[in-house]
Amino acid sequence: MDLFFTSFLYTFLFVVLYFQVFLILTLLENKENLDITGGHTLERKPSVTIIVPIFNEEKTVVKTVLSLLDLNYPKDKLFVMVVDDGSKDNSWNVVQQFAGNPQVLLHKKENGGKYTALNYAIEHATSELIGCLDADSFVDSEALIHMMPYFDNPEVAAVTPSLKIQDPDSILGMVQSAEYSMGVFTRKILGLLDAQYVTPGPFSIFRREVFSKVGMYKHAHNTEDLEMALRLQDHHYKITNAHKAVVYTVGPRTLYKLYKQRVRWTGGFIQNTIDYKKMILNPKYGNLGVLILPLAMYSIAGSMIFLCYNVYTFASNMIREIERLNLVGFSWDFHAFTLEWYFYNLQTTFFLGIFAIGVVLFAIWYGKKLTGIKDKNSFDFVYFLLIYSLISPLWLVTSVYNTVIKRDAAWR
Amino acid sequence: MRQPIDRNKYIITFIITAIIFAGMLYVNNILDQKRFGDTKAIQDQISLDLLSSETQFNLLKETSCKNVDGSILSKELNSLATKLTYLEANDSGSKSAELIYLKKYYSLLEIKDSLLMKQLSQKCSSNPISVLYFYGDKKDCPACEDMSYVLTHLREQYPELRIYSFDTNLNLSAIDTLKSIYKIDERKLPAIVYNDDSYTGFKSIEEMKNIIPDLKKLDKIQEDKKAAEAKTKTNGDKATTSGGAL
Numbered sequence: 001m002d003l004f005f006t007s008f009l010y011t012f013l014f015v016v017l018y019f020q021v022f023l024i025l026t027l028l029e030n031k032e033n034l035d036i037t038g039g040h041t042l043e044r045k046p047s048v049t050i051i052v053p054i055f056n057e058e059k060t061v062v063k064t065v066l067s068l069l070d071l072n073y074p075k076d077k078l079f080v081m082v083v084d085d086g087s088k089d090n091s092w093n094v095v096q097q098f099a100g101n102p103q104v105l106l107h108k109k110e111n112g113g114k115y116t117a118l119n120y121a122i123e124h125a126t127s128e129l130i131g132c133l134d135a136d137s138f139v140d141s142e143a144l145i146h147m148m149p150y151f152d153n154p155e156v157a158a159v160t161p162s163l164k165i166q167d168p169d170s171i172l173g174m175v176q177s178a179e180y181s182m183g184v185f186t187r188k189i190l191g192l193l194d195a196q197y198v199t200p201g202p203f204s205i206f207r208r209e210v211f212s213k214v215g216m217y218k219h220a221h222n223t224e225d226l227e228m229a230l231r232l233q234d235h236h237y238k239i240t241n242a243h244k245a246v247v248y249t250v251g252p253r254t255l256y257k258l259y260k261q262r263v264r265w266t267g268g269f270i271q272n273t274i275d276y277k278k279m280i281l282n283p284k285y286g287n288l289g290v291l292i293l294p295l296a297m298y299s300i301a302g303s304m305i306f307l308c309y310n311v312y313t314f315a316s317n318m319i320r321e322i323e324r325l326n327l328v329g330f331s332w333d334f335h336a337f338t339l340e341w342y343f344y345n346l347q348t349t350f351f352l353g354i355f356a357i358g359v360v361l362f363a364i365w366y367g368k369k370l371t372g373i374k375d376k377n378s379f380d381f382v383y384f385l386l387i388y389s390l391i392s393p394l395w396l397v398t399s400v401y402n403t404v405i406k407r408d409a410a411w412r
Numbered sequence: 413m414r415q416p417i418d419r420n421k422y423i424i425t426f427i428i429t430a431i432i433f434a435g436m437l438y439v440n441n442i443l444d445q446k447r448f449g450d451t452k453a454i455q456d457q458i459s460l461d462l463l464s465s466e467t468q469f470n471l472l473k474e475t476s477c478k479n480v481d482g483s484i485l486s487k488e489l490n491s492l493a494t495k496l497t498y499l500e501a502n503d504s505g506s507k508s509a510e511l512i513y514l515k516k517y518y519s520l521l522e523i524k525d526s527l528l529m530k531q532l533s534q535k536c537s538s539n540p541i542s543v544l545y546f547y548g549d550k551k552d553c554p555a556c557e558d559m560s561y562v563l564t565h566l567r568e569q570y571p572e573l574r575i576y577s578f579d580t581n582l583n584l585s586a587i588d589t590l591k592s593i594y595k596i597d598e599r600k601l602p603a604i605v606y607n608d609d610s611y612t613g614f615k616s617i618e619e620m621k622n623i624i625p626d627l628k629k630l631d632k633i634q635e636d637k638k639a640a641e642a643k644t645k646t647n648g649d650k651a652t653t654s655g656g657a658l
Contacts (some may be wrong), residue, residue, distance in 0.1 A: 021419075025425055
């Protein structure tokens with residue numbers, strides 16, 4: 001390992017460790033006041049419209065709408081607005097079963113992309129609060145009631161929920177399940193730091209008036225939920241997180257679909273952050289500007305360098321091994337399997353790696369604990385640790401490549 | 413109102429991170445020291461072995477060669493070589509002074525071992541197979557890595573073969589003396605010395621066997637042994653078969 005890479009590696013690990021320590025300190029600082037649901041008053045129940053944008057979702061849309069109608073919330077205050085964004089399948093006919101329901105409003109428009117469906121609905125909605133639920137997601141019946149107390153604070157413009165994977169029944173599902181649990185933890189902490197940079201498509205709730213102040217959804221490199229959060233931050237609005245408001249989403253079931261989704265997310269993050277680059281290292285944007293955004297960008301760049309280095313090392317080792325085989329033929333290398341401690345790679349990087357993994361495991365466990373819902377997938381973290389680092393470079397490389405050639409990732 | 417930046421928290425985080433980081437570096441340093449300590453202990457053991465061998469050899473001068481076999485020479489050299497290779501491969505940054513010291517010490521032990529082996533063979537007319545191998549840095553000697561593969565392979569194949577390898581960049585006067593004795597030109601590395609003859613440039617397995625005919629003899633012995641074993645097995649099978657027929 002040359003000196004340059006060693007110095008880079010140590011700096012990178014220091015920064016990662018700094019971030020992890022910062023998250024844990026924030027948690028310890030706020031441990032007592034994480035949950036504000038206890039102070040909720042029943043009198044204060046603002047009207048809410050949940051938009052369900054659909055595009056060829058005939059299989060899942062009914063379940064999504066039913067889960068919304070099942071929310072524990074006064075029926076005269078809760079409305080579901082289904083916007084068919086020019087579906088080519090039977091979606092529009094399927095949703096007609098709700099036609100007579102006073103809580104459900106059905107709209108159909110020409111296809112223009114998800115953000116146009118959202119804007120269409122926002123223009124037609126009259127409620128105090130507006131949310132969105134993708135047709136591949138379902139809400140826990142108590143989700144909305146857990147979110148309302150956060151709107152008691154007039155500074156709060158949006159409240160994000162906790163996302164969980166719906167019935168993870170495959171290895172890929174387990175990987176995502178653990179990842180989402182970690183996301184629950186991270187989102188909570190970022191909420192406490194006023195540093196959330198995404199208001200997830202599934203069930204983030206906004207004050208309607210906010211849209212008239214900051215503007216409507218934009219195409220935003222196919223990650224309109226990320227851009228909206230950054231825009232709110234740009235206008236110094238507060239985005240907070242209701243960790244007990246649980247929303248279930250169906251994760252991609254194949255590696256290819258997961259890859260496509262993550263290329264869109266990662267690429268969207270990079271490109272939107274570049275669009276809002278004025279926030280980076282700008283103290284006006286608090287922890288988001290000074291710590292979170294720079295760190296997120298740094299970790300993407302760092303991971304790319306690691307990846308290149310690992311590919312280079314792997315390739316040169318392979319070439320050397322092939323040369324060796326050419327010279328001496330196959331012979332078993334006994335030294336590789338020696339049990340002497342001497343040959344174990346117990347370097348600083350190893351210890352720091354173990355520490356980092358420990359914090360990741362803690363985040364997964366704490367994320368599960370935060371939602372207050374018993375998780376059946378107690379061992380999903382094993383799949384996460386084994387598989388995530390192998391598959392994440394796939395979308396990382398494509399996202400960075402797309403950014404360089406200025407190409408937006410496709411929705412599907 | 414956005415939460416203001418809490419400078420103190422940033423500083424405390426930095427201090428905690430630095431403490432954890434320094435702690436990890438400290439543990440790593442202790443392990444490295446232990447590793448070097450272990451290597452040093454093996455070298456001391458070899459040194460003791462050599463002294464013991466020399467003494468034994470002196471004693472034997474007055475008696476016969478009957479009790480002499482290779483075992484009086486230190487067997488630890490190969491294990492030490494493996495460990496030094498590991499240290500060198502995992503040495504972060506520039507070569508540490510400690511590693512260079514260990515390598516010099518190892519080279520001196522090798523020279524002593526080879527001299528003792530030579531004396532032993534002369535006195536007892538035994539014919540040990542030993543090779544001196546001179547190599548250099550990758551940039552000065554691109555073929556040295558290939559040569560090392562070949563020699564490592566031969567050593568695994570023929571445990572009787574002793575290879576004494578010398579890094580010509582070590583600036584060790586004893587190695588310089590060896591180089592001048594065998595007229596090793598540093599510009600023509602890698603170089604092999606067998607039976608006081610030196611050969612430069614990369615040598616394949618076959619070429620090495622031509623240089624060291626004893627290896628071919630060992631191959632022959634091995635083949636004969638295998639053939640004999642196969643014959644015994646076939647006879648045994650026949651006996652079992654006929655036994656079964658009865």
